[in-house]
Amino acid sequence: DGGITQSPKYLFRKEGQNVTLSCEQNLNHDAMYWYRQDPGQGLRLIYYSQIVNDFQKGDIAEGYSVSREKKESFPLTVTSAQKNPTAFYLCASSKTPNTEAFFGQGTRLTVV
């Protein structure tokens, strides 16, 4: 079945540690996105990529980094510079940059 796979489902990070969230899609979509979801707020865009080897900052990119070396993969690294990383992280993809996006099941990151 085609879809978007995020792993792990739950992730715990110690203070000062970098962690990487995985996102893989087999939909042959060109565009991929990372969003952050906090209680009571709308989804906020962290980074997006319209094609392989290219990505752009979203609204809240500070403390995060990404890569897009393959069409299928768009990993997100949460660095120690992100001061409040505890949140629900959602990866999405769309066939082209301005069509409907489809989401993975999310990774819940908690700082311990």
Added chain:
Amino acid sequence: EDQVTQSPEALRLQEGESSSLNCSYTVSGLRGLFWYRQDPGKGPEFLFTLYSAGEEKEKERLKATLTKKESFLHITAPKPEDSATYLCAVQAGSGGYNKLIFGAGTRLAVHP
């Protein structure tokens, strides 16, 4: 500033009691409006895309409509399995990639 507001924040319905959720927006150059359903701890599930005022889309008990300032998600004779958070997102802009702006969502609870 582009903005998307959803109301009410939470809605409790009895099974079979029809109602509507509202998504109002202020953006420049609407490209599309998207409705998603999100279950607790899961990623959003795509429901509808609307592109122009007057457009309507239906799926089972759900019907989405669009005007120049707002969209409604009508739920007819809801069932308990319709309980979820419903998210509205607007895409606006004049070219290139136009990011999605999400509302905070409406939490719907349908009781038997």
